Amino acid sequence: MAGREPRNPLREGMSDDRAPDAGALVIFGASGDLARRKLLPALYNLYLERWLPGAFAIVGVARRPMGDAEFASTMHAAVAEHSRRSLDATLWEELASRMSYIATDFEDPQGYARLRMHLEQLDRERGTGGNRLYYLATPPSAFPAIVLRLGEAGLHRAGPGGRWVRIVVEKPVGRDLASARELNETINRYFPERSVFRIDHYLGKETVQNLMVFRFANAIFEPLWNRQYVDHVQITVAESLGVEGRGRYYEEAGATRDMVQNHMFQLLCLTAMEPPVSLAADAIRDEKVKVLHALRPPEAARVAEDSVRAQYVAGVVGGRRVPGYREEPAVAADSRTETYVALRVFLDNWRWAGTPFYLRSGKRMPKRVSEVALQFRDVPHRLFGTGGRRPVPNTLAVRIQPDEGITLRFDAKVPGPQPRIQPVTMEFRYGTSFGQEPPEAYERLLLDAWLGDATLFIRRDEVEASWAFVDQLFAAWEALGPEAPLAEYPAGSWGPSEADVMLARDGRQWRRP
Amino acid sequence: MSEAFPVAVDVGHIEREIARFWREAFAGGEAVLRACAVNLVVACSDEDDARAATALVARLAERHPGRAVLVTPRSHGAREPLAAYVSAHCHRGPGGAKVCCEQITLEVAPHGAALVPETVVALLAGDCPAFLWWRRPGLGDDALWEPLAFACDRVIADSTRFADPAAALGDLLRLARSPAPRHPSVGDLLWVRLERWRDLVASFFDAPPMQPFLAGLRRVELACGGPAGRGGTTAAGAYLAGWLASRLGWREAGNAWYRPDGAPVAVVLHHVPPVPAGATVRVALEAEDETGRRATFVAERQGPDEEAVRLLVQAEGACPLPCTRLLRKRDDVTLLARELERDAEDPVYLAALQAAARFAA
Numbered sequence: 054m055a056g057r058e059p060r061n062p063l064r065e066g067m068s069d070d071r072a073p074d075a076g077a078l079v080i081f082g083a084s085g086d087l088a089r090r091k092l093l094p095a096l097y098n099l100y101l102e103r104w105l106p107g108a109f110a111i112v113g114v115a116r117r118p119m120g121d122a123e124f125a126s127t128m129h130a131a132v133a134e135h136s137r138r139s140l141d142a143t144l145w146e147e148l149a150s151r152m153s154y155i156a157t158d159f160e161d162p163q164g165y166a167r168l169r170m171h172l173e174q175l176d177r178e179r180g181t182g183g184n185r186l187y188y189l190a191t192p193p194s195a196f197p198a199i200v201l202r203l204g205e206a207g208l209h210r211a212g213p214g215g216r217w218v219r220i221v222v223e224k225p226v227g228r229d230l231a232s233a234r235e236l237n238e239t240i241n242r243y244f245p246e247r248s249v250f251r252i253d254h255y256l257g258k259e260t261v262q263n264l265m266v267f268r269f270a271n272a273i274f275e276p277l278w279n280r281q282y283v284d285h286v287q288i289t290v291a292e293s294l295g296v297e298g299r300g301r302y303y304e305e306a307g308a309t310r311d312m313v314q315n316h317m318f319q320l321l322c323l324t325a326m327e328p329p330v331s332l333a334a335d336a337i338r339d340e341k342v343k344v345l346h347a348l349r350p351p352e353a354a355r356v357a358e359d360s361v362r363a364q365y366v367a368g369v370v371g372g373r374r375v376p377g378y379r380e381e382p383a384v385a386a387d388s389r390t391e392t393y394v395a396l397r398v399f400l401d402n403w404r405w406a407g408t409p410f411y412l413r414s415g416k417r418m419p420k421r422v423s424e425v426a427l428q429f430r431d432v433p434h435r436l437f438g439t440g441g442r443r444p445v446p447n448t449l450a451v452r453i454q455p456d457e458g459i460t461l462r463f464d465a466k467v468p469g470p471q472p473r474i475q476p477v478t479m480e481f482r483y484g485t486s487f488g489q490e491p492p493e494a495y496e497r498l499l500l501d502a503w504l505g506d507a508t509l510f511i512r513r514d515e516v517e518a519s520w521a522f523v524d525q526l527f528a529a530w531e532a533l534g535p536e537a538p539l540a541e542y543p544a545g546s547w548g549p550s551e552a553d554v555m556l557a558r559d560g561r562q563w564r565r566p
Numbered sequence: 567m568s569e570a571f572p573v574a575v576d577v578g579h580i581e582r583e584i585a586r587f588w589r590e591a592f593a594g595g596e597a598v599l600r601a602c603a604v605n606l607v608v609a610c611s612d613e614d615d616a617r618a619a620t621a622l623v624a625r626l627a628e629r630h631p632g633r634a635v636l637v638t639p640r641s642h643g644a645r646e647p648l649a650a651y652v653s654a655h656c657h658r659g660p661g662g663a664k665v666c667c668e669q670i671t672l673e674v675a676p677h678g679a680a681l682v683p684e685t686v687v688a689l690l691a692g693d694c695p696a697f698l699w700w701r702r703p704g705l706g707d708d709a710l711w712e713p714l715a716f717a718c719d720r721v722i723a724d725s726t727r728f729a730d731p732a733a734a735l736g737d738l739l740r741l742a743r744s745p746a747p748r749h750p751s752v753g754d755l756l757w758v759r760l761e762r763w764r765d766l767v768a769s770f771f772d773a774p775p776m777q778p779f780l781a782g783l784r785r786v787e788l789a790c791g792g793p794a795g796r797g798g799t800t801a802a803g804a805y806l807a808g809w810l811a812s813r814l815g816w817r818e819a820g821n822a823w824y825r826p827d828g829a830p831v832a833v834v835l836h837h838v839p840p841v842p843a844g845a846t847v848r849v850a851l852e853a854e855d856e857t858g859r860r861a862t863f864v865a866e867r868q869g870p871d872e873e874a875v876r877l878l879v880q881a882e883g884a885c886p887l888p889c890t891r892l893l894r895k896r897d898d899v900t901l902l903a904r905e906l907e908r909d910a911e912d913p914v915y916l917a918a919l920q921a922a923a924r925f926a927a
Binding site: 060061062063064065066067072073074075101103106107108141143144147180182216 | 761762764765766767768769770771772773774775777780809810813814874877879889890891892894912913914915
């Protein structure tokens with residue numbers, strides 16, 4: 054969000070006056086799924102839109118033996134399959150001419166020596182200017198080795214004439230506070246925090262960015278955005294998919310680590326944060342961290358009332374029968390990993406004291422939907438009858454995906470002589486108001502990393518503060534004992550009845566998104 | 567996209583007629599969402615042009631739903647000074663909802679021109695910005711130009727439509743510099759069309775080693791299509807030259823241009839008749855930095871109808887690869903949609919327009 058001062062006077066007044074420096078992008082794990090499905094299609098679209106600098110190179114690094122041509126050919130197929138825009142042969146040829154590949158084990162120092170020589174050659178021959186952007190698109194277990202080998206090879210320093218070196222780290226950053234700290238310390242040993250770009254792809258989504266615009270570019274909402282007017286907040290991140298062959302990973306992660314610690318907490322932060330003093334990356338991230346620090350720590354004595362963990366059993370999703378979680382490949386028959394989690398959390402700060410935030414995320418829910426909904430307090434005195442209908446509170450819902458947009462529900466008079474009222478919805482949809490297709494999250498994030506704009510990336514203290522909460526939550530759950538109930542919900546439902554009870558105790562109910 | 571056919575309405579009661587039109591056009595059918603976020607007044611040159619504009623407005627409504635008021639000369643049956651018709655443009659929004667916008671077409675007999683401005687003003691939807699899309703062949707010599715322009719918040723012309731670029735750019739500049747306390751901002755579809763080329767030229771100087779050459783430009787050659795004025799100057803060429811001059815602080819003295827350090831800059835504008843109006847064919851820049859290093863920067867379209875542009879930089883001590891950039895075609899709807907997203911003055915454009923008017927004069 055924060056642009057740098059344009060150095061090129063011809064850029065002044067252009068729709069985006071930020072121009073990336075020449076440089077080399079090094080993708081570790083270049084033969085993997087993330088590179089094929091997301092990174093290369095994003096790079097192609099950035100190249101198509103002329104966002105990439107005039108002089109750049111893409112270097113793939115992975116274990117799989119292959120040459121430059123085979124790498125380019127593999128990426129061609131990947132881009133053809135996954136790009137949001139069709140492939141242009143001429144452009145692809147040019148992009149491919151800037152690709153190269155180094156096959157190496159991530160632990161092997163010789164591979165990094167070759168990488169160093171190769172990058173210096175690119176500086177000389179391709180004008181990449183000594184600038185380096187390393188992208189760790191590998192399994193997290195490989196992160197420490199890659200960082201250490203980069204440092205030992207001196208690759209954490211800019212090349213001859215270079216201005217910067219940056220490193221992009223995919224989630225998850227650790228699986229608890231200790232491992233996150235250890236990884237962060239390893240990374241910071243060679244890469245100062247200003248050079249580290251931790252990705253949560255949710256922040257690359259237009260609607261997530263719009264949360265801040267909506268709150269801080271409009272004068273009418275912010276005065277209502279607090280405990281005085283908001284009864285409670287619901288944040289939902291629902292997936293209709295199951296574990297999709299990632300049973301081994303998911304058994305270790307579960308919904309809390311996979312979704313709550315990162316995506317949901319980012320949505321919570323953007324919803325609850327105070328206005329930043331500027332759009333500078335650290336100004337925004339400072340405010341987000343304050344939200345995480347304001348989270349009331351989970352307590353063993355209350356965790357059974359403030360949370361629900363559940364697993365899906367067989368059911369119907371999208372018109373077809375699907376198996377239960379324990380019947381998925383690579384999932385233990387007696388697994389206690391949660392595929393659904395619902396939390397009631399409080400922020401102990403001036404703005405939100407006493408206002409519950411209900412968070413829920415699950416797999417195999419009826420549909421894929423992410424939204425933030427603020428439910429406002431009821432009027433102090435009801436003048437109008439509801440005609441036998443339950444009163445419907447005002448609700449402002451920000452839909453993150455799909456059908457991105459914002460809706461406001463309020464009561465209106467039904468035409469006629471009777472004073473009857475009925476809830477109606479005022480709706481803004483991106484697709485109706487803006488005919489243009491939004492870019493993929495990875496396009497925005499790759500470009501920002503190349504530009505050095507860290508606004509949409511997670512700072513170390515954010516990661517650690519969120520893990521601190523999650524660790525406390527797991528500790529509270531463990532204190533309930535190994536036989537503590539794990540609820541069940543049929544695949545294709547909105548979650549277990551226990552989650553409904555959790556809200557019902559407060560006199561509230563979940564929205565049906 | 568669907569359309570409710572035009573219905574003739576009483577000019578004196580157009581708003582009332584519009585309300586009736588909406589009730590009757592969609593009576594008994596599915597629910598429709600009537601959307602209006604902008605007013606778009608379209609000044610058409612003739613009936614054929616009005617038909618072309620209607621098709622574009624229909625597509626534009628999907629991106630910028632609003633009320634369109636088309637003003638078009640009428641050549642037949644001209645007993646009444648004005649005749650009005652109402653129609654609707656509909657499309658399916660997300661979730662399948664039918665979203666519709668209205669179009670009012672005002673046919674103007676020769677003796678009805680004086681009635682147009684006030685009629686249009688009364689038809690503008692309240693609380694929505696008003697844009698004038700000027701499609702007629704002249705500007706300052708057209709009696710409707712000023713009254714309609716001042717009735718709106720922003721005027722959007724297309725300099726490629728004017729036979730005399732110098733006069734057109736001068737008229738746009740006069741409007742933009744109007745001393746009136748409330749005057750419209752000015753936009754030009756040609757300026758938007760040139761955005762990609764300006765971006766390409768700017769990209770030559772993004773890399774820090776190339777930036778010193780900007781201050782040392784000594785020769786600029788621009789080859790563009792479209793109607794040409796004196797000396798083969800097209801509006802596109804004048805805009806690009808004006809943009810460079812204004813961004814880099816060049817001064818005009820006599821018939822020559824000078825850099826801030828006093829060194830002259832040779833600006834050569836070529837007219838390339840066969841390419842589409844407004845299309846840029848070639849930009850070639852020669853420069854020398856303060857240490858005496860020389861460089862040339864060339865962006866050249868690969869064939870008259872091609873969207874690919876070849877970029878080549880030859881500079882001592884630097885070796886970026888030549889590359890091709892694809893300039894995806896953007897039709898008038900796309901360009902217009904961009905202009906509708908801005909309603910304030912664009913200082914970069916105004917500075918470029920001021921210099922461009924000098925290059926075209």
